[in-house]
Amino acid sequence: MKDNKEENYTIGSSKEFWEEMWHEGRTKWDVGYAAPPIIEYANQLTDKSIRILIPGAGNAYEAEYLHQNGFENVYVLDIASRPLENFKKRVTDFPEEHLLNQNFFEHAEKYDLIIEQTFFIALEPKLRSNYARKINELLNPGGKLAGLLITDTEPSESGPPFIDTKEEYIKHFERIFNIKVYETAYNSIKPRAGREMFINFVKKETKDSH
Numbered sequence: 001m002k003d004n005k006e007e008n009y010t011i012g013s014s015k016e017f018w019e020e021m022w023h024e025g026r027t028k029w030d031v032g033y034a035a036p037p038i039i040e041y042a043n044q045l046t047d048k049s050i051r052i053l054i055p056g057a058g059n060a061y062e063a064e065y066l067h068q069n070g071f072e073n074v075y076v077l078d079i080a081s082r083p084l085e086n087f088k089k090r091v092t093d094f095p096e097e098h099l100l101n102q103n104f105f106e107h108a109e110k111y112d113l114i115i116e117q118t119f120f121i122a123l124e125p126k127l128r129s130n131y132a133r134k135i136n137e138l139l140n141p142g143g144k145l146a147g148l149l150i151t152d153t154e155p156s157e158s159g160p161p162f163i164d165t166k167e168e169y170i171k172h173f174e175r176i177f178n179i180k181v182y183e184t185a186y187n188s189i190k191p192r193a194g195r196e197m198f199i200n201f202v203k204k205e206t207k208d209s210h
């Protein structure tokens, strides 16, 4: 397989860049609470022992919600240290070893569910396929990527965020995943209403998944 290591350190994905964004308080994406479509999705999950990863989690309000609602194996990953420090102060009983200050592309564990919330659009477009492949690699057989993708009718000229059309995003996932849900969320927060796709992509079975 092609080694994309260097590519994964481009502007939108370097630690220095994101540490600076956090340091300067340039966090306009941060809405201050968990996204209602993700809460609703989490509320219908019955097995609270599943391993859940939130990559590019920022202040990770979704992780806080999951933790408070009895999910035992929630992991929060961010390349910047500041949001993890914020989280540690805010959610004092969250296991410290579940806070991962790491580049997503270098992470190597296995999960049953990965939650997407404005991380994919933080990455440069050329990293989209790498993201899809990495998510696939991090999932256990039958594992899922669920969450939200913000779309627009035209691609952003610059970023982050690198917002794009729903047709463009799906190209990176449809060959690797079974697309269970890819539809406009009906319960987005007002400023994102009509522009967010709710996703539920399931890892495809392979010969060696059995």
Ligand SMILES: C[S@@+](CC[C@H](N)C(=O)[O-])C[C@H]1O[C@@H](n2cnc3c(N)ncnc32)[C@H](O)[C@@H]1O
Pocket: 012, 013, 014, 018, 019, 029, 030, 031, 055, 056, 057, 058, 059, 060, 077, 078, 079, 080, 083, 102, 103, 104, 105, 117, 118, 119, 122
């Ligand atoms: C747009 S913010 C979204 C934060 C959060 N998901 C939210 O919706 O509030 C993107 C986050 O991804 C983190 N990030 C960017 N590139 C990363 C990478 N390669 N590995 C891990 N985290 C990364 C940034 O530090 C930032 O916190």
